[in-house]
Amino acid sequence: MSDARVTLAPVTDVLPAPAATSAALEVLHRVFGFESFRGRQGEVVDAVIAGGDAVVLMPTGAGKSVCFQIPALVRRGTGLVVSPLIALMHDQVDALRAVGVRAEFLNSTQSISERQEVERALLAGEVDLVYIAPERLSNDAVRGLLDRVAAGPGLSVFAIDEAHCVSQWGHDFRPDYLALADLVGRWPGVPTMALTATATDATHKELTSRLHLENAKHVVASFDRPNIQYRIVPKDDPKQQLLKLIQDEHKGDAGIVYALSRNAVEQTAAWLAARGVDAIPYHAGLDARIRAANQSRFLRDDGVVVVATIAFGMGIDKPDVRFVAHIDVPKSVEGYYQETGRAGRDGLPATAWLAYGLQDVVQQRRFIDQSVGDAAHKRKQTANLESMLALCETVGCRRRQLLAYFDQPTDHDCGNCDTCLVPVETWDGSVAAQKLLSTIVRLQRERNQRFGAGQIVDILRGKRTPRVEQHQHDELSVFGVGADISERGWRSVLRQLIAQGVVQVADDYGTLGLGALGPAVLKGEHPVRLRHDLERSSSGAGSKRAAPVAADLDESSHELFEKLRAWRAGQAKEQGVPAYVVFGDATLRALATERPQDRAALSGISGIGAAKLERYGDDVLSILAA
Known part of the structure; x- marks a missing residue:
């Protein structure tokens, strides 16, 4: 070179x-x-x-x-x-x-x-x-x-x-x-x-x-990334939800999918690949040669989706990552911000998407309890997680909450996150919370037992499963008091109560107990408001999605943009460098819309300096003139 x-x-x-x-x-x-x-x-x-x-x-x-x-x-x-x-x-x-x-x-x-x-x-x-x-x-x-x-x-x-x-x-x-x-x-x-x-x-x-x-x-500087659309959705079937996001909004786009475990990384990458997505895994346990080859493919080829643990990403310079997805909740807002920040570095529209569910909350709480470190370290981890859960559960503008975390408060909503695009309805969950807490308390006082989410929800809904009958939980006075709420609904209630500190994960087995606010809620001294997130789109903000990079180009400009992309891919492959090293998408967009006809005009396009003008000028002018 x-x-x-x-x-x-x-x-x-x-x-x-x-x-x-x-x-x-x-x-x-x-x-x-x-x-x-x-x-x-x-x-x-x-x-x-x-x-x-x-x-x-x-x-x-x-x-x-x-x-x-x-x-x-x-x-x-x-x-x-x-x-x-x-x-x-x-x-x-x-x-x-x-x-x-x-x-x-x-x-x-x-x-x-x-x-x-x-x-x-x-x-x-x-x-x-x-x-x-x-x-x-x-x-x-x-x-x-x-x-x-x-x-x-x-x-x-x-x-x-x-x-x-x-x-x-x-x-x-x-x-x-x-x-x-x-x-x-x-x-x-x-x-x-x-x-x-x-x-x-x-x-x-x-x-x-x-x-x-x-x-x-x-x-x-301001930590605001206005081109990124933040979306957090209730976790239902995360792989299917992720596939829908990619197929509906980011087909052929480069993206990063973060998962918590190496096993989840490999399974998700293979599952996506079997369904036509160019997906590859990345985690620290892979053979070093495979890991390096996969990272190189992601950086150098167009439209590759890498599924990774957080071992991947710091320092990634690829500017045209159009989406970052999390199928497990991150441990902190700081980590979430750093990871989602790898989307849309070129300033063009991008999506930050997270699927978040009850098991995420239970699992992260358990990780903290099991982690090595003194009490101060665990308090720090707990505070980090609680800030992340608050971001997931907010009914207000996510960007406002994100910026406030970094001590950059703003007095206006962003208009480009899911809660702004499709405002969240809330409901008075005080009675539902009291029913759930009463079930936990009665199991402890009357039976000296602790159980996890599944058994407690079955008791509330009056579901006579083998386990419920084995423990004669159908004889409890609270059996069936929550039959008016679906299983999915109760899991949503429970997730939010854990996030708010009303319920806590009591031990390594995921059994539940009263959190710090539990007694006050039981006595009616602390009202509980909950998100009504059951009817929200599985992929997020409905039809109000992040616009594709070339969405606003007219037909001829879009065709020219694609010709320039194809030429760029050839140049990158010939030189053995990532495509963005030749030109970024933003430069290609400017070329496709402004269509400079000589070197002087070409030098006025953002991203074209002296060396690139000398090396690529004739090729680009030839494509523009064709």
Whole structure:
């Protein structure tokens, strides 16, 4: 790919703010093909170019990478980027090389000769950006190499990506990240950046403290992702619900499906594949070669759906993921936000879909009880889960609740989540709750017994199952008092009562007891309002769905868009790179609608910088003119 590279001479070492802005904008346009910075990118870039440290919290898709890439290209020397996922470094470097940046990586997958060549290029000042895995930076030889680079060609910026990994409050703590604190300040005059796509206030404070960045510029952008439609549906038959979502709304789209267990991942991927979906599994237990091949297929091919555990996804740069689905409830809002944020990084419409049921609540509560760790750790896990359950059960705007969790309250509803598109009806569930609680209490007091959801629902509905008759539960005074509510309805009631703390999972076997609010509800001192979610669509927001990427293009523009996609796929396959490395969907849309007829007009299309104009200009103009 060397023919696509252009030499990017650094503009200067340190510039005052106005000059920095000018230099940064010039590089932004020439290299990446963008006319202006988005959101608060420019603010960060100027501060770092001027030599300052920065802590950057921006949502996935907001362009965090630009915040360290531009300063690295403007300032003298090589930008050092710490990235936790070795498997993705190759694609990150390919994407930079495609726009003419001299990018390299150093990690354990390289041969000795490959590492030596990168080290030689670093010492010769022939590298603009180098990506390094955090564990490599604990190596004295690597630190010594970087010391020599700093003393020679120079280090332009020290960027720690996915910086929430340094925090034990974060959802993806990694011990290797703690050692990075030793490197902050090791190279005087080199600005340090910590960047993450998700962090609560506690995570933000801890990573700031651990990395000694109290005096840095702190930029916390809005965590709102308005192009993502959030939908949480009652779990009925999750695989069928998922298939309906894909077939009705995302046929041929790239997507990520998250499941809790490795077994569920493999079963779901095979089940979808048998029904015509190009689905592949990904989890840590797969053979490393299969795992790498599946990840590569997802990144490089169009329309692949990967079914995965949370081992998959951090740092995924694929911008055209059109949906992220969860068939099990995540453990925290922070994890949910990070995972759903992998959808729609290109700013085009995307769906975040979650199927959520009673067993999810029972299972997650049980996981916490069984987890290793002290009482404080379990309280933290419980608080995380309760925030997630509150998001699932809310009758208000989901986006408002999500933003409030990240201390970014808003006073208006979003209009693009399921509860906004199809408002939720509520009902007074106080009497139903009292019936259920009475059943739990009578089993304990009169029979000294605890049971799980199935037996309690059978008793309430007056269902004489073999187990009910075996224990003579049909003789209880509460037998049949809830016959007016269906089994599905009672499971919905019970799920919500557990989420609200009225009922609790009492032991490892999933038996139920009264929660903290249970006694007050029984006495009529605490009213209970419940969602009426039984009639809601199994896939979510009815007919009000996220619009397909090319939905608003007229017939000829849509046809041109598909021709450009086909050409892009051929280019990507020929080069062995992901399709988005050639051009993103947003750039193809702009080409299909604006139809530039010469190179000057082509250079004005967002996403087409100097290197891509030189490499692809003639091909694209030929397609547009046909």
